[in-house]
Amino acid sequence: MKKLGEIIKxxxxxxxxxxxxxESFLVELMPKYGINTPLRQRHFLAQxxxxxxxxxxxxxxxxxxxxxxxxxxxxxxxxxSEATEYERKPEKIANRVYADxxxxxxxxxxxxxxxIGRGLIQVTGKSNYIAVSKGIFGDDRLISxxxxxxxxxxxVESACWWWNKNGLNEISDKNDIxxxxxxxNGGLNGLSERKKYFENLKTLEL
Numbered sequence: 001m002k003k004l005g006e007i008i009k010x011x012x013x014x015x016x017x018x019x020x021x022x023e024s025f026l027v028e029l030m031p032k033y034g035i036n037t038p039l040r041q042r043h044f045l046a047q048x049x050x051x052x053x054x055x056x057x058x059x060x061x062x063x064x065x066x067x068x069x070x071x072x073x074x075x076x077x078x079x080x081s082e083a084t085e086y087e088r089k090p091e092k093i094a095n096r097v098y099a100d101x102x103x104x105x106x107x108x109x110x111x112x113x114x115x116i117g118r119g120l121i122q123v124t125g126k127s128n129y130i131a132v133s134k135g136i137f138g139d140d141r142l143i144s145x146x147x148x149x150x151x152x153x154x155x156v157e158s159a160c161w162w163w164n165k166n167g168l169n170e171i172s173d174k175n176d177i178x179x180x181x182x183x184x185n186g187g188l189n190g191l192s193e194r195k196k197y198f199e200n201l202k203t204l205e206l
Contacts, residue, residue: 018055022120025156033160034169043172043180046198048120048159050190058155060117060124062090062097073097103127118149121159121184128162135161 026045030036035044052058064072066083076097077083086093091113098104098112102125105111117124123132126143133142136157141148148154163169171179177198181188 021152022055022156025153029153029157029160033164035160035163037173039175040169040172042198042201043175043177044160044163044168045201046177046194047163047180047184049197050194051122051159051184052120052155055120058119058150058152060094060122062093062116063088064090064093069093098125101125103130114146118146119155119158119162121162123149123158123162131165132158132161135165 030041030044035041049055064087066077066080066087069077069083069086070080073093077086086096094113094116095107095110096112098116099107099109102115104115104126111126115124115126115129119132123129129142129146129149130140132149133140136154149158166183168180168183171183177195178188178191181191181194
């Protein structure tokens with residue numbers, strides 16, 4: 001059996017330092033949230049490895065070019081001139097694409113850019129931050145300090161809490177990676193990479 005670090009290192013270009021930063025917290029916190037069988041652990045880890053770029057980031061990157069905005073957010077950017085006004089301005093982009101949804105205020109309020117995706121499973125939106133904050137801290141401190149989700153222990157625990165709260169342990173028990181991915185992603189983006197990680201995790205020992 002292989003340790004998590006050995007599996008990831010052998011299947012990607014991830015820096016071992018990134019893995020070591022999170023591995024002890026994963027071992028400690030997964031059982032607390034019912035991620036306590038090999039199958040559940042494989043599904044969970046496969047998803048967070050993809051979502052975090054193999055533990056490379058815990059904060060959403062919205063530094064898009066104009067072409068990137070047109071391709072990724074066609075609902076919000078319909079012309080090149082419109083996209084050019086926003087390109088390479090992550091805060092401004094977030095305030096537009098996340099405005100008036102997920103509990104966020106308007107574009108002008110600045111709330112959307114405050115509550116961008118953070119943690120190993122990219123918690124996004126004010127309402128989700130409130131739910132996670134109450135779930136892992138018992139209060140709403142993340143509303144004042146959303147950057148706490150960038151700290152390794154909270155990046156891990158927020159992902160574990162969200163996973164358990166959204167019934168993903170039970171979905172994982174059915175061993176349907178497409179169903180798991182749809183619940184995490186809202187679609188099947190990155191499915192092939194998620195499947196690759198899931199396959200590599202067969203030999204996992206935590």
